[in-house]
Amino acid sequence: MTETSPLTAAVAPPDPTTLWILIIGLAIGTFLLRFVFVGFVGDRPMPEWLLRHLRYTAVAILPALVAPLVVWPAATGGQLDLPRTAAAAATIVAGWISKNVLIGIGAGAVTLYTLLYLLG
Amino acid sequence: MSSPAVSSYYWKGFRDSAPFVLVVGPFGMLFGVLAVEAGLKLVETLTLTSTVFAGAAQFTALQLMQAQTPILIILASSLAVNLRMAMYSASLTPYLGAAPLWQRALAAYLMVDQAYACSIARYETDRDMTVPQRMRYYFGTVTPVGIVWFLGTVAGAVLGAQIPESLALDFALPIAFLGMVIPMLRTLAHVTAAGVAVTVALLAAGLPYNLGLMVAGLAGMIAGARVELMLRRRGTWT
Numbered sequence: 285m286t287e288t289s290p291l292t293a294a295v296a297p298p299d300p301t302t303l304w305i306l307i308i309g310l311a312i313g314t315f316l317l318r319f320v321f322v323g324f325v326g327d328r329p330m331p332e333w334l335l336r337h338l339r340y341t342a343v344a345i346l347p348a349l350v351a352p353l354v355v356w357p358a359a360t361g362g363q364l365d366l367p368r369t370a371a372a373a374a375t376i377v378a379g380w381i382s383k384n385v386l387i388g389i390g391a392g393a394v395t396l397y398t399l400l401y402l403l404g
Numbered sequence: 405m406s407s408p409a410v411s412s413y414y415w416k417g418f419r420d421s422a423p424f425v426l427v428v429g430p431f432g433m434l435f436g437v438l439a440v441e442a443g444l445k446l447v448e449t450l451t452l453t454s455t456v457f458a459g460a461a462q463f464t465a466l467q468l469m470q471a472q473t474p475i476l477i478i479l480a481s482s483l484a485v486n487l488r489m490a491m492y493s494a495s496l497t498p499y500l501g502a503a504p505l506w507q508r509a510l511a512a513y514l515m516v517d518q519a520y521a522c523s524i525a526r527y528e529t530d531r532d533m534t535v536p537q538r539m540r541y542y543f544g545t546v547t548p549v550g551i552v553w554f555l556g557t558v559a560g561a562v563l564g565a566q567i568p569e570s571l572a573l574d575f576a577l578p579i580a581f582l583g584m585v586i587p588m589l590r591t592l593a594h595v596t597a598a599g600v601a602v603t604v605a606l607l608a609a610g611l612p613y614n615l616g617l618m619v620a621g622l623a624g625m626i627a628g629a630r631v632e633l634m635l636r637r638r639g640t641w642t
Contacts, residue, residue, distance in 0.1 A: 305475060306478060309475075314458050314483065315513055318490070318493050320493055322494075322501060322508050323508050337626065337629045342487075342491075342588060344597045344620070344621045345487070345601070346485070347602045348604070348620035348624060349464060349617060354578055358574065375582040379586030379587055383586075385584055389580055389583035392582065
């Protein structure tokens with residue numbers, strides 16, 4: 285594998301002012317998302333169409349975030365590489381069969397390290 | 405204040421969520437390592453982790469910060485990842501909505517996947533719980549997970565520099581997220597939402613400011629909702 289992780293390869297540390305604005309914005313925004321219903325809405329009913337879309341937020345956003353990282357890993361300079369692709373596939377298959385978070389992650393980690401070791 | 409019957413619910417919650425520390429500990433550590441590597445100071449890392457208190461959103465923010473994304477897009481994307489918290493909040497409201505406001509505010513601040521999953525399962529099976537008992541149970545589920553997440557972050561941030569690159573930590577995040585998402589794909593609607601989101605994310609990867617993520621997320625949510633409607637009409641929705 286290439287020895288530059290995407291993180292150490294990052295440029296200068298973030299500007300402190302921007303970073304603090306980001307932290308405060310995230311803190312307030314996240315709290316409001318968690319508070320909105322249990323706090324503001326109380327027992328009033330919500331429109332069904334909204335609930336129906338919200339149900340799929342996690343299963344849409346998280347895979348969309350992961351997909352480019354699998355196909356174009358920054359650690360290999362954006363080249364598709366076998367250990368990472370195989371690790372992702374192993375996580376999906378093991379997670380799908382077991383329906384268990386830890387088993388999926390474990391299968392992915394074992395696959396990644398085994399292949400990195402064998403091919404390294 | 406705390407009759408034995410009420411406080412024992414706190415410990416029930418604590419016990420039920422305790423196994424999750426096995427996931428949360430390494431996850432917190434990973435966040436600490438990546439945050440420090442990304443150039444965040446210890447105080448910034450710990451403030452972020454204790455005020456935002458949402459692993460997936462924090463990882464998203466870090467990831468986009470690395471990519472020199474404008475701050476508004478980082479905020480929007482990270483909060484989009486956390487939209488599911490609004491779902492949790494909605495789903496808990498019938499059970500906790502009658503509690504005092506300060507308790508609801510505290511419950512909202514501490515809302516995490518594991519606490520939600522344990523609590524809603526308990527409320528649905530244990531129908532006779534009073535509102536104070538539900539609150540105690542909820543705070544019990546938050547305690548082990550919250551403490552271990554914070555301590556994990558501290559450990560990761562402090563030890564960060566000593567963790568060798570051969571550990572390929574760059575890929576821990578994709579594996580962790582995949583591991584979390586796959587068991588959530590319970591129906592055809594969920595699978596469709598994920599499939600559409602992945603496809604759009606790859607096709608739209610060239611969009612500036614990581615807008616591809618937002619477009620892909622919305623496309624996936626719409627696709628999931630459409631399939632659910634279709635299955636409901638056919639009467640095959642469970």
